Amino acid sequence: MRYLTAGESHGPALTTIIEGLPAGMPLTAEEINTDLARRQKGYGRGRRMQIEKDRAIISAGVRHGLTLGSPVALTVENRDWVHWNKIMGIEPLPDDADDVKRRVTRPRPGHADLAGGIKYGHRDLRNVLERSSARETTVRVAAGAVAKKLLKELGIEVASHVLEIGGVRAEKVPYDSLASLQEKADGSPVRCLDDGAAQKMMEAIDTAKKNGDSIGGIVEVIATGMPAGVGSYVHYDRKLDAKLARAIISINAFKGVEFGLGFEMAHRPGSEVHDEIAWSEETGYTRKTNRLGGFEGGMTTGMPIVVRGVMKPIPTLYKPLQSVDIETKEPFAASIERSDSCAVPAASVVCEAVVAWELAEAITAQFYSDRMDVLKKTVAEQREYGRLF
Numbered sequence: 408m409r410y411l412t413a414g415e416s417h418g419p420a421l422t423t424i425i426e427g428l429p430a431g432m433p434l435t436a437e438e439i440n441t442d443l444a445r446r447q448k449g450y451g452r453g454r455r456m457q458i459e460k461d462r463a464i465i466s467a468g469v470r471h472g473l474t475l476g477s478p479v480a481l482t483v484e485n486r487d488w489v490h491w492n493k494i495m496g497i498e499p500l501p502d503d504a505d506d507v508k509r510r511v512t513r514p515r516p517g518h519a520d521l522a523g524g525i526k527y528g529h530r531d532l533r534n535v536l537e538r539s540s541a542r543e544t545t546v547r548v549a550a551g552a553v554a555k556k557l558l559k560e561l562g563i564e565v566a567s568h569v570l571e572i573g574g575v576r577a578e579k580v581p582y583d584s585l586a587s588l589q590e591k592a593d594g595s596p597v598r599c600l601d602d603g604a605a606q607k608m609m610e611a612i613d614t615a616k617k618n619g620d621s622i623g624g625i626v627e628v629i630a631t632g633m634p635a636g637v638g639s640y641v642h643y644d645r646k647l648d649a650k651l652a653r654a655i656i657s658i659n660a661f662k663g664v665e666f667g668l669g670f671e672m673a674h675r676p677g678s679e680v681h682d683e684i685a686w687s688e689e690t691g692y693t694r695k696t697n698r699l700g701g702f703e704g705g706m707t708t709g710m711p712i713v714v715r716g717v718m719k720p721i722p723t724l725y726k727p728l729q730s731v732d733i734e735t736k737e738p739f740a741a742s743i744e745r746s747d748s749c750a751v752p753a754a755s756v757v758c759e760a761v762v763a764w765e766l767a768e769a770i771t772a773q774f775y776s777d778r779m780d781v782l783k784k785t786v787a788e789q790r791e792y793g794r795l796f
């Protein structure tokens with residue numbers, strides 16, 4: 408499976424085309440819209456989220472609620488477009504129409520503005536920021552929702568929550584099932600399972616906002632039900648953990664990834680890192696622990712996948728940082744119109760989506776996937792094969 412995205416932050420719409428889905432998979436726009444709404448929530452977001460009401464329009468690849476096996480096309484309209492249709496117009500304008508274009512010449516430290524301008528020769532940095540904006544993650548979440556649907560049909564669940572914001576860490580909170588974890592995270596304004604920490608996280612966001620600053624954090628994605636042996640050790644670009652790492656780092660502002668114990672492994676001996684293998688008739692192969700987070704040799708072990716990503720603080724700050732105007736080369740202290748002060752909760756939904764996508768992609772690459780009914784049967788057989796191996 409593959410997907411492309413297109414669209415500018417303040418353009419008319421965002422689009423994704425998903426290719427390679429099996430035929431016969433149930434899919435409705437409502438299922439996608441549930442995830443789009445989850446991405447829009449989260450304490451610390453700016454005014455833009457009050458304008459948008461993200462909804463997917465399915466314009467190809469589905470008939471009477473079932474995928475056809477042909478490319479699925481999804482569009483999400485930008486409600487904010489009505490305020491930007493002149494600034495973001497498609498038709499040509501004279502070079503000196505800067506007042507209409509709202510030309511940007513002052514790059515923000517930490518955003519893509521300056522490096523993107525140099526790369527594409529854009530002396531109007533709006534041409535960079537429109538596409539580098541995390542508005543694009545809307546349609547990645549839409550594609551991820553489709554992937555989650557495919558995984559769900561195969562008995563694979565994916566969920567996410569927030570572990571840390573601005574130095575406030577959540578305590579470990581036990582949960583019965585991934586569904587209950589998801590429900591609890593969805594019910595928290597910061598997607599945190601630890602209510603006490605959630606309160607402190609919101610206070611940290613308020614303080615950052617009051618100071619004109621921004622804060623980042625850590626999110627965790629968990630996936631259960633993956634059969635063992637998906638991915639491959641035989642070639643670097645077939646390793647599934649590496650694909651997940653790339654997918655998370657590809658999300659705007661994500662700077663680090665870890666699996667299982669992650670960076671903690673540096674401080675522990677091997678006997679306290681590797682997961683001992685056990686077997687029983689009922690469960691097949693299991694591990695007594697899951698410190699490696701579900702991967703060995705770039706392949707799933709059959710244990711839950713546990714992957715975390717760290718998001719840096721948002722670059723657009725009300726508190727001015729020094730930069731240089733690309734026209735005058737004069738220094739200036741940045742001023743802004745609006746921005747999120749923390750988008751970690753929203754980003755946790757994006758992480759969940761990109762992880763789901765990579766897992767669904769790996770499954771459809773490894774098993775016959777033209778037909779949903781056959782794929783279901785094949786994955787069930789693989790689980791049984793793995794149990795008795």
Ligand SMILES: Cc1cc2nc3c(=O)[nH]c(=O)nc-3n(C[C@H](O)[C@H](O)[C@H](O)COP(=O)(O)O)c2cc1C
Pocket residue numbers: 453517518519539540541544658659660661719721722723745746747748750753754757
């Ligand atoms: C959900 C989400 C919302 C974001 N909102 C903002 C924002 O309001 N203002 C901003 O400057 N950056 C925001 N970012 C981060 C920038 O998009 C990101 O830092 C920028 O594209 C540069 O890419 P890099 O940080 O990966 O190098 C957001 C990121 C995510 C995932």
Ligand SMILES: C=C(O[C@@H]1CC(C(=O)O)=C[C@@H](OP(=O)(O)O)[C@H]1O)C(=O)O
Pocket residue numbers: 416453454455456459539540541542545659745746747
């Ligand atoms: C629009 C979204 O996030 C945007 C991501 C973003 C950025 O620079 O990444 C900047 C802000 O855009 P604006 O300047 O229009 O307020 C955020 O609101 C979204 O998540 O849907």
